[in-house]
Amino acid sequence: MPEVIMPKMGDAMEEGTLVKWLKSEGDEVSEGDAIAEIETDKVTLELEAENAGTLAQLIADEGQDIPVGEAIAFIQGEGEEVPERDGKAQESEEAEGAEEEGGDGQAQAATATEAPEEAAEEEPTTDGRADGRFRASPIVRRLAQENDLDLSKIEGTGPAGRIVERDVRAAMERGDAQADGQQAAEAPEAAPEPAPAAAAPAPTGAPGTEIKEMPRMQRVIAERMTQAKQQIPHFYATVEVEMNELMALRKQLNEQLEEQGIKLSINDFVMKACAVALKEYPNLNSLWTSEGIELHEQVDLAMAVALEAGLITPVIRDAANKTLSAISAASKDLAKRAREGGLKPEEYQGGTFTVSNMGMFGVESFAAIINPPQAAIVGVSSIMQRAIFKDEEVVPVSLMKLTLSADHRIANGAEGAQYMAEVKRLLEHPMTLVV
């Protein structure tokens, strides 16, 4: 049975007020019918039914504040009886009823007669399935989460149809319980709200194909990136930086530093510049939190490191106040250990700003996805030789494109543009980064 939820109608909206029910329980509704009046901090509007059916239950009361995403009613579709699983529970309970004690017997009776109501009272599913109401033991829920299983596909053999550990282990062995969007296929209209993980089609099973199981890290990345790209209103700002002076300085420095075993990379300069420039643009060095924008004084600079199994972003703490050589040493060490899998959680958590460098791959430019809850990320592209006009003359220069991706909820375009101009200025006057 599809839920009617409190919709999110603005970036900052966390809850809405149910002003008034426009339909009563038991009313037939068609798709698009206004069923309730909703008020946010900005507007009052009518909430439309996304499904046709009978308004089965009004959960929320008029005047009540409801968090975004929470069910306020259920719509019972045509021909939809009480949800299948409840029926099952009923059956097995009946079978066992005779053996069980009186107290439980009463509970069963209640279940049988008030099934729709009870079902509605149960917690809304948190794992994205439209119909996730089932009985499962805690370890089962844990296993399901860890292994990305869809519990609705597993038949429970415990009391009242409870899914227990052995059921899950058996299903995992058979390999037929992966959460794969089957649910959506079965009930296409059953997911009115944007699902956190978009439903994917079933595998084609065509010859020459194989199913590659996603490593856990990749699954997490997939989830987070989806979330970031869907939820964060990105805007982009690209600058072209002349790198001649910086490259000359770098060469000079590296010659002098060779004895000490230090070799500064272009990226070290970029990271330093990005970090230093943030001083004037605190909005970009911030986190999007439940309480609001958390501005950070210190720049804990995350650097994206590609791994075989995915991607990780180790953090250089207080990068703005670190010397180039310290940044260089830290980034080399972190990257090395990241590839070896030797990072501690505190070494890759808690970044406030990210730099992602693809310069080694010859890309001309690219825009990165923001690493939530951070406000911004800078994509570093390759240095290209270009001929440009200077004082009416064509001169060869080394150019590098930097692209800022920023969260428009936190910063606006002008701010991003000014910040990138500052980064450009620093990189084009690299001595400022050295002294």
Add this chain to the structure above:
Amino acid sequence: MGKRFDRAYMAVIRVIRLAWERAKSGILSATHRFVPRKGKGPSMSAENENSENGDVETREDGAVATDTDLLVDLYREMVLIRAFEEACQRGFRQGKIGGYLHVYTGQEAVATGFIQAFKEGDKVITAYRDHAHALLLGSDPNEVMAELYGRGTGIVKGKGGSMHLFDVERGLMGGYGIVGGHIPLGVGLAYAMRYHETDNICQLYLGDGAISTGAFHESANLAGLWGKDGMCPCLFIVENNQYGMGTSVERTTAMTDLAAKFNAYGIENEKVDGMDLEAVIECAERVAEQVRESGRPYAVEALTYRTAPHGAADFFEKYRTKEEIEEWRQRDPIGLLEKKLLENGAIDEDKVEEIRGEAKERINEAVKFADESEQPPIEELYTDVYAGADEYMGEDSPESSDGRAHAEAAEEEAEASTEEEEPAENGQAQEAEEEEEEEE
């Protein structure tokens, strides 16, 4: 022989005599004292002063000529105790002192006299009317008052309050809140002293109410038993202030001779006039020495009277008449001693004023100290639950979420209560002062 007995004094003597005569009637008349009394002739001891013939008039003969300077010192101590207790009552009314409050007013001569017989290494254990015992053993009035005020500087760090004063270093093994509950402990303390081969004794104070508890009878039995082997140097001091809370001795036991109760357990015993400091001292020094030497327990019933209410919540005192209180007040131990010292010229009125002034000043200082001290740090909630290096904190350790919740809640509550109290305090304080004036 004293020349003068004022009428009130005689009235009180009649009360005492009446109590004894009741006690002697009935069962007691058929009972012989377990311990043959020493000294059949005219006795110099307080024991006979209050003996069966009730010949109180021998008292003045019997009173030992205690060193006058000492008496002045002890007078000073009693005045200090009185002032302390009055300050406590004020503090209670002002809402500065919580819980129960039991003052020693009227009974000062008992502990003052017995603690004269205290020697280093001895132990004192008593019930909840314990302020005087601490002060007499030398505990700092500041710390005692701070304890009552619930401060971290209190003598037990604000963890016990009025009923649980401890000063182990000075010999005070505690005040205890359950009537009779501390008596077994005292007997155990005494056993340990002998087991450790010292000549120390335990002064075990109990009230008339405690005599009716099982703990008393079991402990007295043990003490008598262990005393046979010289293993129980325990001096029982029954502070018979006539009332267990609001119920008179006559209404709690058919055999009201409390000293005689000890006969059942083979413990020598006597009575002493607990309002007469000199009589108490004489008795205390004599019997303490005997206990010390013999390792056998001894019991003294000190007849006294609590002129203050039982506790701070004892408003109406329906169980006794104003006249009765007034009669006993005439025999107030401080008043009696003061009169005597004035008569024999040891002090004059100026000196009396000076002593009272000093006491007041000292107690004001204690109150100020208590008032200005900090509440115990919230971490103290979890200390002193267990002894030992591996102090086990239980599930509620401060590190646990529960523990933090407790601590936070406590802090919030404390804040809230101080906020609430502020305005009320002044009003109460004012009232209290007015009352004081009326009383005077």
Add this chain to the structure above:
Amino acid sequence: MAETKTYREALREAMVMEMDRDENVVLMGEDIGVYGGTHLITDGLIDQYGLKRVIDTPISELGFTGAAAGMAMMGMRPIVEMMTWNFSFLATDQIIQNAAKVRYFSGGQVKVPMVIRGPNGGGVQLSAQHTHSMENLYGHYPGLKVVAPVTPNDVKGLMLTAVRDDNCVIFLEAGALYGTKGEVEEGDNAIPFGKARIAREGSDVTLVAYGRQVNLCLRAADTLAEEEGVDAEVIDLRSIRPFDEDTIVESVEKTHRAVAVQEQWRWFGVASEVAAIIQDRAFDYLDAPVERVSGAEVPAPYARNLELAAFPSEQQVANAARRVLYMEEK
């Protein structure tokens, strides 16, 4: 080195070791001296240590328990025998109001290093007034420590620790097991409080118990292995306060199912505490609700068949295990 000894011998050995080591250790109790002790734990010790150290007391639990607390406050280390723990109700004022709390309300000025020991629990047809399990009663009070050893080795090791502890230790012996034998380590095998013992390792279900019920659980585990192929882990708590949460939690994280067994009544019992701890700390590992197996909610009866029915049985434990394993009961 280990030697086979009875529970009684091991217990006595620990007390003798401590009496030899520390003069402050004395024994007190009813009929422990001349009579030799109702359970013969202290037989002959009065001749060995004399009247001052082996003290026959009158029948006055409140009096002598309180006196022992007083001795402890003076630095002695009395070991008080409750002829049976049922008599300790008479002494609860001294145990709870004084021994457990005096350190706290004295602001840490005194300590009460004493042990109160004796047979606990039922099983020998002593009926209503002489059959109680005291773990939950005494385990409730901060200031007390409570242990309940079941093996001869543990009774010795825990007694050594109890005597050396600076607090009042409630030492609950498995009275029905004084004659049982087991390997006992030679010498000083002091066992720390707050450490449970894995009495049997297993992977499928955790049975948690203490005292006599540990043996019951071990038998049930054998049955489960034979009949169901189930590999049960049995945890002997040994110490009720302090309580070893970690061992239980670690086991349940492995097995995902738990049964807590106690001889005492169900309500407000140790098993309830076990269940609460598991749901608190191992919730996400559970595959079934935690089961409790407890005594029947009646005063202990006399007749043998009724008494047996009033205590947890091997079958009840095995069936509880089957329930949490979603198997059919037998």
